[in-house]
Amino acid sequence: MKRVALTGNEAVSLAMKQINPDVVAAYPITPQTEIVQMFSQYVADGQVDTEFITVESEHSAMSASIGASASGARAMTATSANGLALMWEVMYIAASSRLPIIMPVVNRALSAPINIHCDHSDAMGARDSGWIQLFSENSQEAYDNVIQAIRIAESANVLLPVMVNLDGFIISHAVENIDVLDDEKVQDFIGSYTADYSLLDKDNPITFGPLALQDYYFEAKRQQVEAMKYAHKAIPEVAREYEKLTGRGYGYFTPYRMEDAEVVIIGLGSTMGTAQVAVDELRKEGNKVGLLKLRVFRPFPKEELARMLAGIPVVGVMDRADTFSGNGGPLFADLNTVLYGGEERPELYNFIYGLGGRDINVSNLMEIYRYLLNARDGQTLNRVNYFGVRE
Amino acid sequence: MTELVEIRWHGRGGQGSKTASLLLGKVASDLGLNVQAFPEYGPERMGAPVLAFNRISEDKLTLHCQIEEPDFIVVLDPTLLDTVDVTENLAPDGKVIVNTQDEPEKCRKELQLQPGQVYTVDANRISNEELGRVLPNTPMLGALIKVTGIIPMEVFLKNIEEEFSTKFSSRQEVVQGNMKAIKRAAQEVKGE
Numbered sequence: 001m002k003r004v005a006l007t008g009n010e011a012v013s014l015a016m017k018q019i020n021p022d023v024v025a026a027y028p029i030t031p032q033t034e035i036v037q038m039f040s041q042y043v044a045d046g047q048v049d050t051e052f053i054t055v056e057s058e059h060s061a062m063s064a065s066i067g068a069s070a071s072g073a074r075a076m077t078a079t080s081a082n083g084l085a086l087m088w089e090v091m092y093i094a095a096s097s098r099l100p101i102i103m104p105v106v107n108r109a110l111s112a113p114i115n116i117h118c119d120h121s122d123a124m125g126a127r128d129s130g131w132i133q134l135f136s137e138n139s140q141e142a143y144d145n146v147i148q149a150i151r152i153a154e155s156a157n158v159l160l161p162v163m164v165n166l167d168g169f170i171i172s173h174a175v176e177n178i179d180v181l182d183d184e185k186v187q188d189f190i191g192s193y194t195a196d197y198s199l200l201d202k203d204n205p206i207t208f209g210p211l212a213l214q215d216y217y218f219e220a221k222r223q224q225v226e227a228m229k230y231a232h233k234a235i236p237e238v239a240r241e242y243e244k245l246t247g248r249g250y251g252y253f254t255p256y257r258m259e260d261a262e263v264v265i266i267g268l269g270s271t272m273g274t275a276q277v278a279v280d281e282l283r284k285e286g287n288k289v290g291l292l293k294l295r296v297f298r299p300f301p302k303e304e305l306a307r308m309l310a311g312i313p314v315v316g317v318m319d320r321a322d323t324f325s326g327n328g329g330p331l332f333a334d335l336n337t338v339l340y341g342g343e344e345r346p347e348l349y350n351f352i353y354g355l356g357g358r359d360i361n362v363s364n365l366m367e368i369y370r371y372l373l374n375a376r377d378g379q380t381l382n383r384v385n386y387f388g389v390r391e
Numbered sequence: 392m393t394e395l396v397e398i399r400w401h402g403r404g405g406q407g408s409k410t411a412s413l414l415l416g417k418v419a420s421d422l423g424l425n426v427q428a429f430p431e432y433g434p435e436r437m438g439a440p441v442l443a444f445n446r447i448s449e450d451k452l453t454l455h456c457q458i459e460e461p462d463f464i465v466v467l468d469p470t471l472l473d474t475v476d477v478t479e480n481l482a483p484d485g486k487v488i489v490n491t492q493d494e495p496e497k498c499r500k501e502l503q504l505q506p507g508q509v510y511t512v513d514a515n516r517i518s519n520e521e522l523g524r525v526l527p528n529t530p531m532l533g534a535l536i537k538v539t540g541i542i543p544m545e546v547f548l549k550n551i552e553e554e555f556s557t558k559f560s561s562r563q564e565v566v567q568g569n570m571k572a573i574k575r576a577a578q579e580v581k582g583e
Contacts (some may be wrong), residue, residue, distance in 0.1 A: 003420070003423075004420070005416055005421075005426055005428075025398075116432075117432070137453075137455070138453075138455065146500035167455070169429075169432055170455050170456075171455065172428075173429060173430065173432065174427055174428065174429035174455075175413055175416045175417070175420075175426065175427065175429065176426065176427050176452070177420050177426060264564050271455065273453035273454060273455045274453070274455050274456045275455050276453045277453060277454055320424055349574035359456055359457045359548040360456060361456040361457065361459050362456065362459065363455065363459060
C-alpha cells in the first residue's frame, strides 16, 4: 500500500489498470472523462492486457461491453452525463442479461442548459435500469468501490452490472491523497473470472438475448429482484474481506456522530464529507446533529435504513437531482416509502441542492441543519426545499 | 503546521494556476500532509479569469467545496486587480501575494488591505529571464512558500525539483529554469 496524490479520474483509471479487465469499450462523447483516456494510455504502454475497443458512441460502448461480457470476458467502460443517457436502452439489456459489467460514472448534469458540472441527474436517470449503484464521497472511496464492484458483480447468484459513482469535477478533477494497493493485492482480491455461462463455450451452448414475450419475460424480471437481494448480501461480505486487506471498512452507509442525534442529514457523494465538518461545528455548540452517508443506493438498504433512522425526530434528505414529480428527489421518495408506516417514524424534509455543480459549502450545510433544528422545535418547514437557488 | 491552510489562486487561462495548485498539492502530499488541489472549471478560454484552490492540513480533509475564506491568495496576473475582486472573503489576517512590478504599499492601498497583508514580486520578469517566456506560476509558488512558510523552503525546493525532473525528464534546461525562477521569486518577493 502506498500513499499518492491523485485526481478522482486518475484513481479510478489506476483501479482499472490494476483490475486489468479483458475488455474495455469506450467513446469520448462530450462530456467524457479522463478515465478512459488515461486507461487507453495504459493499453498503449502495454501495462494491461486489455482489448481496448474504440466504438462510435456510448450506446455502442455499452453494447460492446455486453457482447464481451456475454462471451465470458471481464468487461468495463466508463462514462458521464449525456454519455450515460445515450446508453440507457442497452443498460437494461446488460442488467437483464445478468452481465457483471463494471462502469465508473462521473456524475454530471444533463443538458439543457448545457452544463458539464456535478449533479446526480445522470445516475438517477439510470436508477431503474437494474444496475447496482454505489456512490463515493472521495477519490479513495471511488478507487475502493471500483475494486469491490468486481467481486460484488461476479458473486454467485448476483451477476449484475455495477455502476460506481463519483462526483464530477469536485472529485473527478481534484487532487487528494489516496492509499493505493499493490497490483498483486488487487489481483489476489478480485481473483480470476470464469463466467458460468459464455457464448464462446461451444460445448455448452446457451442463448443470450432471446425473445421472451408474455410467456417468460416476467420471470426474467422477477429473477433480477432476487439477484438484487443477493447483491444486498454480497456487498457487506465483499466489504468485510476488503477491510481485512486495507483496513478501510465499508457498509451500506456510514453513520457519523449519530449517537443521541435528534437531527440527521442523509445523502450521497462528496457533499457528505463537507457535511461532516458542519456536524462538528454544530456539535461544538451543543446541537445534537448527525450524518448518514449513503453508499449503496441500489439495492436500497431499506431495513438497515429504517432501523438506523427510527426514533430520530427530524431527517433532512439531500438530493442532487430532481424527479419533477413535484414531490421531491429520488432519495426522498425512497426514504418516505421505507419509513411509511414504521414505528417512531422521523419527520422527513427534502433539500434539492447543487444542480449543475452549484457549490454547497459548510455554511450552507449548517444553514440546512439549522432549518431542521428549528423544525424539530416546532417551526414550519416545507417538505420539499430547493436550496441555494434564485427564486 | 497543524491547522488547515486554504489558498486561492487567481490567474488567467493559460498562465498555469491549475498547474501551480497541483504542483503544490503533490509536493505537500509527498511530505505526508493531507492535500487537495482543484481548479474551478468554467468556459476554458485563454486569457479568461480562472481560479484554483489548495487545502493543506495535517488532519484528514473531508471538505469538498470551494474555499469560503482563504488564508492566502495568489494573483498571477496584475491586470486581474482591476477586473476581479481578488480579495473577496480573504481571512481577516490573510495575506495576498501579487505578481506585479508595483511595490507592496501601492498594491496594498489599491486592494484596501492593512499593512503587512500584501506581498509583491515581478514574476513575469523573473520567468522571462529564467525561462525565456512569461510563465508566472512557478515563481509565484516560490514566493508563496517564502511568505507562508507552510513548507520549509529547502524541503520544498528538493521536492519540487523531483516533480519537475519527472515532468520534464528530457528537458533539463526547463527543470533548471523553473528552479532558478522559484528561488529568485522567493528572494525577491517583498512585503512592507
